[in-house]
Amino acid sequence: MVEWRNWSGSVVARPAECARPRTATELAALVAPARKVRVVGAGHSFMPLCETDGVLISMADYEGRIEIAPDRKTVWAPAGWGLDRLTAALWAEGLSLINQGDINPQSLAGATATGTHGTGADLGSIATQACGFRLMQADGTIVECGPDLRPDLYEAQRLSLGLFGVALEIRIHVLPAYHLEERIERRPLAEVAERLDELGAATRHMEFFVFPYSDQVIFKTLHPAEPEGEFRDGNDIDETVFRLICDLGAAAQPMIPTLQKMMMRMSAKPSRRVGPAYRIFPSERTIRFEEMEYELPRANGMETLKAAIAYIRKKRMPIAFPFEFRLTAGDDIWMSPFNKGPGASISFHQYAKMPWRQEFAEIEAVFRAGDGRPHWAKRHTLTPPDVHRLYPRTPDYLAVRAAVDPGQTFANAHLSALFGLPAAEKA
Template sequence: MGAAPPAGMGMSEWRNWSGSVVAHPDVIARPRDEAELATIVREARAVRVTGAGHSFMPLCETSGTLVSLDDMAGELIVAPDRQSVDAPAGWSLKRLTQALWAEGLSLPNQGDVNPQSLGGALATGTHGTGRDLGSLATLAQSFRLVTADGSIVDCDTTTNPELFQAQRLSLGLLGIATRARIAVIPALHLEERIERRPLAEVLERLPELAAATRHMEFFLFPYADTVSLKTLHPTEPASLSQGDDDDRVFQACCDFAAKVPRSVPMIQRTLARIMGASHRVGPAWQIFPSERTVRFEEMEYELPVANAVAALREALALLRARKMPLAFPFEFRMVAADDIWLSPFHAGPCASISVHQYAPMPWAAHFAELEAVFRAHGGRPHWAKRHTLTSADVQSLYPKAAAFGAVRKRIDPEGKFMNDHLRQLFDFSL
């Protein structure tokens, strides 16, 4: 799923999961250990690293060396107090959470897919949902990095503390993380319930619903007036009871919508009517993620909680007035505030609104119009999902942008970990 092809000299091709980002690096390297990685980085003129390719922005794009950590050796090390683990940053979240489960441990939260690498999820602020739960980046307690000159550097709150603060959400601009120590909790079982509710009721009761559940989110087809409300509750240990992850009907609907875009409102209202309730119970690492087989493009904005409902209503009104043929549902989640320099959740709890489009269908113009709505309501985008931020925007939206830029310039003065997209965002630190 977006993984790098075998290494080789000459022009290679790499594509992200949705297929919209294409890179042609000179070399796709697959180091087997830290020493080999350090040599690759030291000798490269430009470097980016890839995980599962689940970024919709060209974060991995490079004409130099693209590094995959899939073949790196490493093991999970559980701290004596069992409150943290030291893990290979190249492991997928699926591999990590399965290994944690074998040790009687869980992540406190996850998103709804799990092929991403741990390092990539931390570096981009990947998150799940929960009013009192932060992004995965808030779990990080230390990092081990290979920096631009091939040095191997450790950082935490006492060792290289400024580097650590910047690295907590770094977009891969400071080096390649080989290991990360993250907070964990005792093994968690979850009960998942999905039910159809009127949109008006959910928006009216949103604070109550968010407070009543550890994890709450809803999916909304923009041409329908009902939502699929999803809640996750900790529960007693139980074997996994499976839900219905068959996407064949939705795939067929999207294929028809691509051929007949004007059919989107009718298709969505029909799907909203036939989507029933579901119930699953099982280990958290198996309940958090869902299978995503229908490819899409995505834009996501993190909004101050107080502005989120108004922003959603305005976005829906604009979409309907413009008759935008967006085939996928919106996704609405809650995320706690944090103090991470480049986090879109910096200094305030947020509601996350994700807008999706079926990958073969036009998306850019529609996303741009909706993005203007979210920006007007104080939103900041998810770094790995479609947005049009400029360097000036980064400086105005992130009070600690200059501090991050200073660390970046010190740790990588030649900009080895930059690419064209990142230069446009961080030209103030060049």
């Protein structure tokens, strides 16, 4: 039995087998006889979505290529490709994703299956870019679904959590390749809070980072621009300084408020660069952390952030990382946290070397009080009653799951507990 760990090291799986199939024949030989199957991407889920004692499959080596539609508005892409590989391949064809998050190792399948997103007041999650799926089901057969082909399976699969089969290819909407201008500057939190709607509407993408003991934010915007010569690599946060601040804070927690103010003075310097969208979107994240993220109605976002900051300051909680605040459009996906309408996303992180469980539990209560719903792959404590209350289409979702995988091949212990699935075994 091998051991697998997620990116942060907090989720450990001991599958009976790890496999990297290259063909449909190899994949079917793994899936059809298996009691349990889960698929892993880059391991950036902080919940135990990939945990299994069965077969753990990576689709990173699966054969495939990009198939571009004649109108160049959609492509079929290998589901197991990382977004870094996918976006580079799209760029070579003169195409770009509509939007991305701020890291890009995640697989396309993992990003769509969990509702991963970037920022942009009028831009949806990566799941909203998907418009078709080819899946291998528990018996080894391959099916396709889309808006007009097995529509119930398609609606459930749009944010699947890996419950409906192994994704082979995903059809996604794309745009002609474009460049982005990135601007990073320091601004007062009070100003950003007062002008949030204005700032969100002024650029295609807007986000900010705020340390809980600072009144300044690292304010970041991305907007389409004309190319400007050679691309310059960069990062929105100086990781050299930040790593030192985190290590000092872990060793001497009472120093954290002072260290965070020092961090803002030392590293939050104005910068500007222009480059290909697929290279501007992601930032390097090498400092390990644990993460919880809640998606809130946009009208509640800023007040909830301020309430979380006030709570941390009042309790003198030792939180080393900043909050990340983003805007995302609403959607109509059954299990999407954004299906109530325009959203605000608040990510809450803690340095991986520091305690986080109690801190997350306390801040989660603040997020829930703001009518928030968690990112499925980030730390949360939802129960089956919570899921049914927050997501009215849960019965439809589970009905599709029962129809396509009655033996629960693709459900693990975490998902069975989350959705209250009855015990079942593959025949």
